[in-house]
Amino acid sequence: MAITLDNTDKAILRELQKDASISNLDLSKKVGLSxxxxxxxxxxxxxxxxxxxxxxxxxxxxxxxxxxxxxxxNLTPLNRETIHSFLEHINGLPQVQECYTLTGSHDFLLKVVAKDMESYRDFIIDSLMQDCAVSRVETSMVMKIEKRTVYVPIDEV
Incomplete structure (x- = not known):
């Protein structure tokens, strides 16, 4: 359920997305509120x-x-129990920054950081594959980050 925001709420969100450490006093000046x-x-x-x-x-x-x-x-079998177990497992792995449930030919997409390729290999073998339900792992290595943001386009809501 979407929540309706007025222009002031949107302005606050835009400013906080630019700099979440902004003081309330500075934020209030930027958005025109007390x-x-x-x-x-x-x-x-x-x-x-x-x-x-x-x-x-x-x-x-x-x-x-x-x-x-x-x-x-990919998990095998793919059922509520293996999904729950897998999610508990990866929530305990600090290398996994993000996890998404997918539709299509794969079950999950993980964003993983590691010190180097050897550390990444060790993570896959010693951590990720320790979950017995993990039946397939396919990796795409990032060569260069071209754009990264956590900004949500407020003007479109």
């Missing part, structure tokens, strides 16, 4: 779940995580 009204609006966006969380985006390469891969995974 600090207390701005804080109330922001809290409402959090309480309604429109803002899921505030996060810090880390440059993994600067921390030595040189390998980024997208991993297609």
């Amino acid at each position: 600090p207390s009204a701005c804080l109330a609006r922001t809290k409402n966006l959090v309480e309604t779940g429109i803002i899921k969380k505030f996060a810090t985006i880390v440059d993994e390469k600067k921390l030595g995580m040189e390998t980024l891969a997208f991993v297609l995974v």
